[in-house]
Amino acid sequence: MGGDLGPHAVFSACEKALLDFPFLEISAFGTAQATECIPLSLQQHARFDWKQAHETFSAELKPTDILRHKQSSLWLAVEHLAMEKADACVSGGSTGALMVAGKRLLGMVPGIDRPAICQRWPTRKGQTHMLDLGANLDVNPALLLQFAQMGSVLSEVARPRVALLNIGTESNKGGSLLAQAAALIDQDEALLFAGFIEANHLLDGDVDIVVTDGFTGNVALKASEGAAVFLIEQLKAAFMGSWYGKLVGQLAKPVLLKWRTQFDPGRYNGASFLGLSKPLIKSHGSADAQAFYNAIGVAVAQTEHKLPALLAARFKASVE
Amino acid sequence: MGGDLGPHAVFSACEKALLDFPFLEISAFGTAQATECIPLSLQQHARFDWKQAHETFSAELKPTDILRHKQSSLWLAVEHLAMEKADACVSGGSTGALMVAGKRLLGMVPGIDRPAICQRWPTRKGQTHMLDLGANLDVNPALLLQFAQMGSVLSEVARPRVALLNIGTESNKGGSLLAQAAALIDQDEALLFAGFIEANHLLDGDVDIVVTDGFTGNVALKASEGAAVFLIEQLKAAFMGSWYGKLVGQLAKPVLLKWRTQFDPGRYNGASFLGLSKPLIKSHGSADAQAFYNAIGVAVAQTEHKLPALLAARFKASVE
The missing domain is CATH 3.40.718.10 (Isopropylmalate Dehydrogenase)
Incomplete structure (x- = not known):
């Protein structure tokens, strides 16, 4: 339907x-x-x-x-x-x-134990898989480790770089649940623990997998989406706001289309219930x-x- | 310093x-x-x-x-x-x-009880105050109500529209803590409870205050910031990627500058420990x-x- x-x-x-x-x-x-x-x-x-x-x-x-x-x-x-x-x-x-x-x-x-919603993101370098994006609001360290392991299978990277989404990169940030999850991921030899990642670095592409609980992941995904839509809309308005802008906008169309296509969320459509x-x-x-x-x-x-x-x-x- | x-x-x-x-x-x-x-x-x-x-x-x-x-x-x-x-x-x-x-x-x-970090956001219509942005990782419904009340004083709106950040707008979304906070905010006659808001609508400007815990707020703020920086950078690269793009980019400069200034995060710099x-x-x-x-x-x-x-x-x- x-x-x-x-x-x-x-x-x-x-x-x-x-x-x-x-x-x-x-x-x-x-x-x-x-x-x-x-x-x-x-x-x-x-x-x-x-x-x-x-x-x-x-x-x-x-x-x-x-x-x-x-x-x-x-x-x-x-x-x-x-x-x-x-x-x-x-x-x-x-x-x-x-x-x-x-x-x-x-x-x-x-x-x-539980399915996690996982999706690819476009980044500055290749793609990143992020999970969970909304299936599990309450998590525990063992569950976050499972997310990392499931993500590693999906990413098809031999020893993927795994980061935990947090509000700072220092090891004391974010509370004990994240600290325990960090220790568990670090102990898994099939994974390369890359530490904590802040939400403003999700598009850097320095890691293969970003692990988080479903509430935070959902907010991060939607906030990024909302900011992108807002910026594109404002750019369009800026070009449409004057006679000069409209003219230049016509000339810039091929460049702008190429730009939009690059990070079009539709290109990365398809989330998995991993x-x-x-x-x-x-x-x-x-x-x-x-x-x-x-x-x-x-x-x-x-x-x-x-x-x-x-x-x-x-x-x-x-x-x- | x-x-x-x-x-x-x-x-x-x-x-x-x-x-x-x-x-x-x-x-x-x-x-x-x-x-x-x-x-x-x-x-x-x-x-x-x-x-x-x-x-x-x-x-x-x-x-x-x-x-x-x-x-x-x-x-x-x-x-x-x-x-x-x-x-x-x-x-x-x-x-x-x-x-x-x-x-x-x-x-x-x-x-x-506890300070909350509050900042203004640019939106499609005026500005929105959002809190907490990182001071309180663990919250309870009473604390979220206090955030709403503090935000209402800062916003200087007589009966501000207050929304709770959630992963859906339906009343059954997001767990009991948010449901309880929703009930408390709804009961406060000085506030106009606008329900739940999803992170992709933070820039719509339909509410005066967005209330959330410090972890989620920090992630939402930084994810938006990261997406904006990424898009701006990619747009620059698209213009610089060809001889034609460089030329059109020069012509489009006044439009692009106007666009960037509008949502320049520096314009909204200054977060309060409310x-x-x-x-x-x-x-x-x-x-x-x-x-x-x-x-x-x-x-x-x-x-x-x-x-x-x-x-x-x-x-x-x-x-x-």
Whole structure:
């Protein structure tokens, strides 16, 4: 059913993804309303399968309400994944409902206690993975260590640099929970503990993984997003504010477009519920077709890299 | 002794402030090293008084170390304020040390439990005050209510719109602490509770005061700052990346400068340790002369508006 832009954007994303990934098969779930929007090219596509659902899960409902809406497209899609009819699932629906459905239907990788939402960030040098972005408001040091370990599997870096988000870099900053988590991460020889990182350095790219609790991570992500939108909007207003500005703005268009594309959040769309037994990808509510396509790309990559198996192998030791 | 740019920036700020505020008298504290930098215009100024200190308090020390450095310029300046030889104090020194010195030397306004760091934000419509930005990592609902009340006195808005920073706007988001704080703020008839606010809406300007714990506030502030710096840097690189871009960049310079000035964090420099018995203002470590001047402006404004008396009056009821 897509996010704010509705099923059209999702169908466009599917068309592009089926073209680009020759082995991809898509089963799409939506209501009768969405059925009417399916483009002809998809209706006739051999690798596209439409599954009509009775209802769509409203974002206004509480996450746990999903348990009483088992005919919704969201639930049915995750169930399809759980029944091994798919390798990964992508949705623009309610994050909380996806989390509840994922935990219930897919379960956790053995040895992992709770799923964490993880997303890539563009930085000055390559990309950084940050987690948790909203699944766990209350954490403990052992859980933060697990986040670091899960992030390290996802990042595919051999011995990734891991930093803990804090309000200062000195070792005495931020309270005992962070100090204990720092000690645990430091002790894990598969990780390279890079110390604490302040939120104004999240885009420096000096670390591969940034670990934090879900509340702080969510605030950091949204604050960055809000500042970026504000600056872009103000820049547009500055150019539109005068006759001269409008003229120069036209001339500067190629430069400005290149600039915007570089850190377009849509390029990094697709957050993972890391720790679930199968790849479940959340697409941003405001994602357009290109952004939703990128979220499908995340699902494809995690399937190709056998992420669940890698996670299971990494956490096997802690289970035995 | 100033922040990263040293005493020069502070002296330039003093020169400008003494010109603009005819009733302002400045006592400045610094080491012998700074004495050598005092410009002639200040040396001879009737309203400028130089106080040489034995040492400067290093930002690398722990905040509580300030108690063993009572001859430092930082301690002496706050002590000067405590001894009623000044109405307000501005410093670019260590936030933690200023907090410790402030609590010890100035004490709290009766009825206020803990100081909170509060700063103005530029928004799409006017300004928003946000607190706490780093003084209190552990909070409780009553403390968050106090932050809202302190912020309301500082904002000078009759019945300010107060929002709590959260990871969603639905009333069930964010855990019981925020739900309890929401109920307390909602019950205070002097405040207009505007519900929860997400970090990507901090710059909308729809509320007068945003209340949060010091950890989250610090992360939100720094994440926004980091994103802004990143975007500005990337825009510069986009213009410098080609011959055409360089040319257009020259033409666009007036527009780009106007844009940058609008949300220049230096314009909003000067954070308050709200709740202390006298105005103590923290200037950002990276503040230049203009930004430090703005922090002096905050001190002047709080003195003129008799902020400590207003705070005392607001919290008198809770003491009696």
